[in-house]
Amino acid sequence: MTEALPKKANLPLVRRLEAVGFRAWPASSVVYDGSWQVRLTAGHPSNRLNSIVPLDPSDHRDVEIRLAKASRKFEAYARPAVLRQTPLASPVLIDLVKAEGWTPFDETIVMTCDLANADLPDTLDHLPTHDISRFVDANLATDQVSTKLKPALAEVINAIKPPSGLFMVEDPQTGPLATVLCVQDNDLAGIMSLSVTPARRREGLGLEILTSALRWARMRSARSAWLQVKTGNVPAITLYERLGFVEAYRYSYWRRDLNR
Structure with a gap:
């Protein structure tokens, strides 16, 4: 799978489209940790409804601790933790999941x-x-x-x-x-x-x-x-x-x- 995202994304547009996307497909449980959004929906397997969504490229404080904490929420649902990587995800966080052996999948294009x-x-x-x-x-x-x-x-x-x-x-x-x-x-x-x-x-x-x-x-x-x-x-x-x-x-x- 190709991991590369566009070289330069319009971050204000990304933020707005991510926000309307959340409202258009609402998860039953949403918890925030800093700028990270942890979305979980017990009855539906959609990754849009069940993922950790970082929303600020500069938010990489205590990433190991926070990622482990968020992952435990998925364990309670007996499903693997899933991270959504958009241009708003911190490179530090992405480097961490790579180092921990996480697997990338389902590259998706947002079109306007x-x-x-x-x-x-x-x-x-x-x-x-x-x-x-x-x-x-x-x-x-x-x-x-x-x-x-x-x-x-x-x-x-x-x-x-x-x-x-x-x-x-x-x-x-x-x-x-x-x-x-x-x-x-x-x-x-x-x-x-x-x-x-x-x-x-x-x-x-x-x-x-x-x-x-x-x-x-x-x-x-x-x-x-x-x-x-x-x-x-x-x-x-x-x-x-x-x-x-x-x-x-x-x-x-x-x-x-x-x-x-």
């Missing part, structure tokens, strides 16, 4: 789009639903994820405080085809949970439902959109670039091996 001036394609429009249970069922089906996660996913979506649009495309015979969640936080619109059922990919459904969400956000005065995509997801990156999204920064995770 000038929504006010974006030329959105003329696709079929879809209106958001207010039925969270139905949306969760559709998202789990298109993602092909166990329905056992329904209570946890529903809890996360219910906890989102900014206005949210839940978009779905369904077929009366075969069921859910695509989903996307759009969270509007003042002038920023976050795109989450974009999913197309595997059998219907490359048919334009992703573009159709994503464009609907972006139009909805723009009508509600959002000026910029943001999203997160794994570096290996080339089809999705191509789609986002087509709509005008560009890379803002990257992050990756580091995992502590419970057996060490």
Whole structure:
């Protein structure tokens, strides 16, 4: 995996996008240690909801003690400690986890789009639903994820405080085809949970439902959109670039091996 992050990130923008990202996908437990945020959610395995997130590159006081303390919180959940490395993480902390044998994984690109001036394609429009249970069922089906996660996913979506649009495309015979969640936080619109059922990919459904969400956000005065995509997801990156999204920064995770 490539560990390298962009040479120079716009740190104020990174801080703002990290903050809206936390509000768009809220963890059930958040504890601060200095500028570090320790996020834990017992019922959901998402790394966004379960990770140590450093938010100040200069905050590296007592890193060994603090990292061990934060890691113990994960042990209580019987899961390995996970650290999120963004441009806001101290190099001293990253050197420490490397020395301790932590493993990097899931490099992700955060992309933004000038929504006010974006030329959105003329696709079929879809209106958001207010039925969270139905949306969760559709998202789990298109993602092909166990329905056992329904209570946890529903809890996360219910906890989102900014206005949210839940978009779905369904077929009366075969069921859910695509989903996307759009969270509007003042002038920023976050795109989450974009999913197309595997059998219907490359048919334009992703573009159709994503464009609907972006139009909805723009009508509600959002000026910029943001999203997160794994570096290996080339089809999705191509789609986002087509709509005008560009890379803002990257992050990756580091995992502590419970057996060490």
